[in-house]
Amino acid sequence: MIDSTACYVRYIGTLTSVDSATSSKPLSVTLSYLTNTCGLSPHRAATVSKRVLIRSTDKADLVLQLLRANGFTKTQITTIISNVPHLILADPKKTLQHKIAYFESLGIAGPELRNIMCVHTGILKVSLKKRILPTIDYLRVLLKTDEDAIFVFKRFPPIIACGAEVISSNICTLRALGVPEPSIRRLIVTWPRSLSFRVDIFGDAIREAKELGCEPTSKSFIYALNSIVSMSKSKWESKRKVLMSFGWSERDFLMAFRASPFFMTASEKKMKQSMEFYLTKACLQLTDLVRRPLLFKISLERTVIPRCSVLEVLMSKGLINKNVDVVLALSMTRKRFEDKFLACFKEDCPELIQAYYAKTFQGFGKKCLSIKSL
Numbered sequence: 001m002i003d004s005t006a007c008y009v010r011y012i013g014t015l016t017s018v019d020s021a022t023s024s025k026p027l028s029v030t031l032s033y034l035t036n037t038c039g040l041s042p043h044r045a046a047t048v049s050k051r052v053l054i055r056s057t058d059k060a061d062l063v064l065q066l067l068r069a070n071g072f073t074k075t076q077i078t079t080i081i082s083n084v085p086h087l088i089l090a091d092p093k094k095t096l097q098h099k100i101a102y103f104e105s106l107g108i109a110g111p112e113l114r115n116i117m118c119v120h121t122g123i124l125k126v127s128l129k130k131r132i133l134p135t136i137d138y139l140r141v142l143l144k145t146d147e148d149a150i151f152v153f154k155r156f157p158p159i160i161a162c163g164a165e166v167i168s169s170n171i172c173t174l175r176a177l178g179v180p181e182p183s184i185r186r187l188i189v190t191w192p193r194s195l196s197f198r199v200d201i202f203g204d205a206i207r208e209a210k211e212l213g214c215e216p217t218s219k220s221f222i223y224a225l226n227s228i229v230s231m232s233k234s235k236w237e238s239k240r241k242v243l244m245s246f247g248w249s250e251r252d253f254l255m256a257f258r259a260s261p262f263f264m265t266a267s268e269k270k271m272k273q274s275m276e277f278y279l280t281k282a283c284l285q286l287t288d289l290v291r292r293p294l295l296f297k298i299s300l301e302r303t304v305i306p307r308c309s310v311l312e313v314l315m316s317k318g319l320i321n322k323n324v325d326v327v328l329a330l331s332m333t334r335k336r337f338e339d340k341f342l343a344c345f346k347e348d349c350p351e352l353i354q355a356y357y358a359k360t361f362q363g364f365g366k367k368c369l370s371i372k373s374l
Helices: 004-013 022-036 042-048 057-069 074-083 086-088 092-105 110-119 129-144 146-155 158-174 181-190 192-196 200-212 221-229 235-243 250-259 261-265 266-281 286-291 293-297 300-316 326-331 335-344 351-358 365-370
Strands: none
Touching: 004 022, 022 042, 022 057, 022 181, 057 074, 057 086, 057 092, 074 086, 074 110, 074 351, 092 110, 092 129, 092 351, 129 146, 129 158, 129 181, 146 158, 146 181, 158 181, 158 192, 158 200, 181 192, 181 221, 192 221, 200 221, 221 261, 235 250, 250 261, 250 293, 261 293, 266 286, 266 293, 266 300, 286 293, 293 326, 300 326, 300 335, 300 351, 335 351
């Protein structure tokens, strides 16, 4: 176990500015309070103490008392103080209790509110009056209902930190381009993070979406915009390189992106796994993935492998033709697939259910040459 006292001594000894009893006492109090009372590690306490200096623990005690009274656990309190150290020097009623009371008035309370505040500590850094209230009010006006405004906040709490001005500016840009109101509403309700970016970053994403062939008036535009703005340029290029490594051309990429921009939100790992599985085990062609890029977003473990297992059994029993449309079978809703391939054959082939849940599919093998896909 680390000797926290020794850490304090070593840390204090490295500070050239702390060379008197007057200045070292508050620092010592701060380090001790952060570790022993707030639960921070000595290393983290040393870092935090550069940002706050506790001269008296009276106000800090009130802050912790208020957090405990509102149900925050010791671990949650440690997380909050570690990320928002200035909170411990603030007036607990003005900076904390009023925020808690406001969110409770919106129906966000208890474990849900505590979790939001711990995961998204930025909420505790911004002003209730200057940032939180105006942003929620703007969302209410924009979305027409309190329920939708609260839904958006819960979906992406940091939207509070970016403020109504940024959201409004980005929405004005979309409207100026002719993006339909239903599309704008879908964007903010489904992907509110997309509208939280700085105006210049948001504008760059719009230009790139248009350069890739997505028109602002099309339904796919907001999907393209979200896909682009949700990742860094380096990450975007890395994913493109993965696709190219499997033989995709620039034309293939553009065709796939225009058909379904959302496929680019799949991780690099998922893209590699999907390409390898579809081409080697599911016996699909590269063109199948170009035409149906959403195959990248379907879970291999939960959906693709179980369905391929069922198709393999049905083919081996001669219950379905070997030129079955695999892409269509994988793209169906769960209910439609089960109705078409399980319910219709479970009496003639009782092992279907076991195949469906065992997930033991190893590949269509020699059947590859005769399987037809889109």
